[in-house]
Amino acid sequence: MTKQEMTTKDNIAVFKALADPIRLDIVRYLNRLDHEVACGEVGQAMQISKTSGSYHFKILQEAGLITAHKVAREKYVALDRSTFDHYLTHFWQNL
Amino acid sequence: MTKQEMTTKDNIAVFKALADPIRLDIVRYLNRLDHEVACGEVGQAMQISKTSGSYHFKILQEAGLITAHKVAREKYVALDRSTFDHYLTHFWQNL
DNA sequence: ATGATAGTTCAAATACTTTTGAACTATCTA
DNA sequence: TAGATAGTTCAAAAGTATTTGAACTATCAT
Numbered sequence A, B: 001m002t003k004q005e006m007t008t009k010d011n012i013a014v015f016k017a018l019a020d021p022i023r024l025d026i027v028r029y030l031n032r033l034d035h036e037v038a039c040g041e042v043g044q045a046m047q048i049s050k051t052s053g054s055y056h057f058k059i060l061q062e063a064g065l066i067t068a069h070k071v072a073r074e075k076y077v078a079l080d081r082s083t084f085d086h087y088l089t090h091f092w093q094n095l
Numbered sequence C: 001a002t003g004a005t006a007g008t009t010c011a012a013a014t015a016c017t018t019t020t021g022a023a024c025t026a027t028c029t030a
Numbered sequence D: 001t002a003g004a005t006a007g008t009t010c011a012a013a014a015g016t017a018t019t020t021g022a023a024c025t026a027t028c029a030t
Helices: A010-020 A021-033 A039-046 A050-062 A081-089 B006-019 B021-033 B039-046 B050-063 B081-089
Strands: A068-070 A072-081 B066-071 B074-079
Touching: A010 A050, A010 A081, A021 A039, A021 A050, A021 A072, A021 B006, A021 B066, A039 A050, A039 A072, A039 B006, A039 B066, A050 A072, A081 B081, B006 B021, B006 B050, B006 B081, B021 B039, B021 B050, B021 B074, B039 B050, B039 B074, B039 B081, B050 B066, B050 B074
Parallel strands: none
Antiparallel strands: A068 A072, B066 B074
16 A cells, blocks of 8 residues: 555554554554564453453554454464554654 | 654544544545635535534644634634654654 | 624434354364 | 354443523623
């Protein structure tokens, strides 16, 4: 996706995803660890149910804030720092 | 407010404020103009009712994203770029 | 003083987000 | 194969956010 193709929609999805205390905690956790972690481990650390975890990871993923890949039973997630950089760090450039 | 006093709450208010298409449009408008504008002018440009405008400006103001001061009947608003810089541009430092 | 303009407040209505538990798929371990 | 574990999906319930119109305050112009 090029800069010219950026829409308000993308922007909004990113800010919506970050506008929640649980999801911001997940982001903090993944940032500290700085490597792939299974959803279950994160969910336990956040003390949320697996259903709630599944919901929040989906929102972060759809906003492009995390990458995910499944290995057998487990889904490993990590921050996609390029998305943070694009929409936050370079906010004024991409507004 | 010092960096040490930053709470999740502030963070969330900023992201919530930006997680709305109308408010993001207001931010774009104020960014382009880059000077104080009366709420009414912005509201007209956004094609929203004055009640809706009042609501959205309040949310932006409470998040610290705009400054406002009243001159007689009119309320003039402008972006508070330091808040954007703090929470967006320097996101990782203040996470 | 009267009438218009800028903005706020309130409460009701609508729309959207999040949580919950049960049922489900797929994988693992014994 | 049976039972456990990781995660998803669904629908209902609960919780929030947004819009609306009417009533209001304060200022402005005649």
